[in-house]
Amino acid sequence: MIKFTSDELKVVKKIEVLKNEAGSHSPSFFTFKQKLPEVDIKVDACFLSNPYATDLFIEYFNREILNTGNIRDLLESYPSQNGVIAEILADFLKVDSGNIFIGNGAIEIIQAVIHNFTKRKILITIPTFSSYYEYVKEGIEVVYYNLEKENNYNLNVEEYIAFVKLNRPDTIVLINPNNPNGGYTKAADVCRIIEELSFVDNIIIDESFIHFAYESESYQLVSLSHLVKEHPNVIVLKSMSKDFGIAGVRAGYGVMRKEYVDLLLKNGYLWNSNGFAEYFFRLYTRADFALRYDKVRVKYIVETLEFIRELRQLPTIKVYPSMANFVLIELQEGLKSTEFVAKLLITYGIYVRTCDDKIGLKGQFIRLASRSKEENDYVIQSIKACIEMNEVLKLVNETVV
C-alpha cells in the first residue's frame, strides 16, 4: 500500500487516462511532455534502449552529418528504395539482398508479415509483445501458448514443440529474448524447434533484443538470420531501436524467403525508409562503426547484469531471469503495480511500465528497463525507498488495527 496526497492523486488519474489512450503500449516521451507537462521525467525506465549506443550514433551523426552540412540531404532527399538498402545490408548479414525487407521499424514488418502471410491460424506465446496478437486480421484463429510462471516464464522447448504439433498453426512467433520477461531460448533449442516444426509455414523469430543476449563468456552475438537460407519458413525480424538506441529513426529489417520480399514489394512499401534510417543502415554495416558498437553493447550488458544483481538484493520484489535490457519484476506483500508505478513517477520522476495489460501474466508486475549506470543506481535507490515506505505504512497500519 502506497499513500498519495490529493494533488498526487490527480496526476495518478491523468497518467491512467494517458495510458488508456495509448492502448496496450506506453505513451511516447513526446506525448507525455505534451499532455502531462507537470511531471518531470528524470529517468525513462520504460524505454528499452541502450543509451551508450545512442551516444555512439550521435557521435558519428555529429561528425558526418551535422558538421559537414549533409543534414540537408537527409532532410530534403527521398531515401533509397527498399531493395537498394537491402543490398547495403546483404554482405553484412551474410544473406542475399533478395531475402531482406527493410521496414519503418520492425513494427511495420510485423504488420506486413501477419497481414499478408498468416492465412489460417497463428500460435502466439504469451506473455509477449501485444502487437503480435493485435495485428491479427479478422477470420484468423489465434491460439495462445502460456509460458508458465512456475518455470519463470521461460520456454519449455519440448512442451512447446508438442503443443505446436497438436495445434497445427500456419504461423508461430518466438521473441528471443522474450518481451516482457527477457527469457532467452538458446540457439541450439531454437534450431531444434525449427527442425521439428517444418510443417509450419511461417516461423517468426523476433530478434529485436538479441544484441543483449549471449551464450559465451565473451558476450558474442548469436543471431539466426542466416537460417532463412536453409529453412524458407523461417522469418527473422529485427528492430534496431533497442540495441542501437535509435527508436526515433525507425529502422528495422526482416530476413525472409525471396518470394515473400517480392510479394511485399510488388505493390507497396516504396520509400518506406527515411533519410536518417538510410544513413543508419549504411553506418551499421561499416567495420569502424561495428567495432565501436560492439564495445558499447558489451559495456551495457555488463552494467545491466550488475543492475539485475542489485535488484535481486531488494526485499518484497521478485526479479525474473532476463537476457534482455530489462527485467520483469513481481511485486509482493500487497504492493500494487499501478500505485508503485505512480509513486515512482510522481515522487522520483521515474517512468516505469506496469504490466497490468499483459495477457498471460498473473500478479502485480512491472517491467523495468536498464539505462545508464547513473540512472540505474538512482532507480535502485528509489525502488528501495518505495519498498521501505510500504513496510513503514504496513507497520503503522498494523499498530492502528
Added chain:
Amino acid sequence: MIKFTSDELKVVKKIEVLKNEAGSHSPSFFTFKQKLPEVDIKVDACFLSNPYATDLFIEYFNREILNTGNIRDLLESYPSQNGVIAEILADFLKVDSGNIFIGNGAIEIIQAVIHNFTKRKILITIPTFSSYYEYVKEGIEVVYYNLEKENNYNLNVEEYIAFVKLNRPDTIVLINPNNPNGGYTKAADVCRIIEELSFVDNIIIDESFIHFAYESESYQLVSLSHLVKEHPNVIVLKSMSKDFGIAGVRAGYGVMRKEYVDLLLKNGYLWNSNGFAEYFFRLYTRADFALRYDKVRVKYIVETLEFIRELRQLPTIKVYPSMANFVLIELQEGLKSTEFVAKLLITYGIYVRTCDDKIGLKGQFIRLASRSKEENDYVIQSIKACIEMNEVLKLVNETVV
C-alpha cells in the same frame, strides 16, 4: 539526334540500368551517389521540392533541435502514436482528429487506402503517378480514363463525370494538380465531380502539389480536405515532401471518414511516424512557421511561373500548362527523350526525368522540376545549348546526305 562519345555511352548504359532497377520511379539521390559516383549531379531537376521551404525548415531545425541538443530526443525516443499527431493537426486542418490518418509519407496512405478500401474496381486518370495503379491488388479491376493530348492533358470535367457514371467504379483517383503534367482542376469543378459521383465509395483527391496551385491573384491556398465532413466518400491525401521540401523526413496525412481511420489503426500503423516527422508536424501547425512558410511558397510560385515563361520561349520543345512545381515538356523535331536526358546529365550535370514509362503519354516527354532561381537559369541555358547542338547536328547531317 544527340551525339555521345564512347565513354559517355557507357554512362548512358549505366543510367538505363539504374532507372530499370528503380522501376517506374527515379533512382534516389543516395542511390545515384552510391551507384554512379562518376556523374556529378549539379541540379536535380527530377526532384519535385521547394528548396526555399527546405531552407526555412532547416533554419527552424537548427535553432530548435540542433542548437538546443534536442536532436537526441528525436533520434532516441519513439515518436507519438498516430492519433496523438492527428490531434496536433486537427485544429489547423479544421477537421476532427478522428478523420486524420498520419502516414510515413503520402505513399504509405496511398498503399493503405488502395489495399484496404478498394474492393472491386478502380478508375485511374492517366497519365498519373504510377503507384496508384501499381498498388492495386490482385482481383481488382482497373479502368483507365485518358486525359487527352489535344486538351493539353487537362481534365474535361463533364466527360470525366460521364465516363465514371458509365463505368461505376468503387474508387476514383484525382491528383490535383496532376503529376506528371501539372494540370489543375478548379475547386468548383472538383466539387461538381464530388456532387455528381456520390455513388462512388472512395473519391481520392491527392493534393500533394496543392500548395503550388492558386485561383486568385494573391496565390491563396485552395484545399478541399474540409469536404470530408459533408462527403464521407471523399479521401484527401497530402504529401508534405514537395511543398515543404522534406522528402527525407517522410511526412504525409490523409483526411478520410472516421471508420476508415479506425479500421487502419485497429490492427496496424503503430509508430509509423518518426521523430523528425513528428517535429515537422508540430512545426507545421504553428502560426509563426505558417506565416513564414507562406512567403517562401509564394516566392517559389512566382519564380516557377518565370521559369515556365522562359521555357516557352525556347524552340523545338512544347511546354504543357502546369500549376505544379514542374512542367511536362514534349520534345520535337526528332529529339529523343532518353538521349536528351542523358546529355543533360553527362554534359551539364542536370538530372531530369524521362517520361517514357508513363502510361497515357505518347511522344518524347520529359518532366522538369522548378528549383531555385539560380538553378532554373542554369537549366534554361543548358537546354538551350542542347537544342542548338541538335540543330547544328541536323544541319551537318543534311549536308552530308
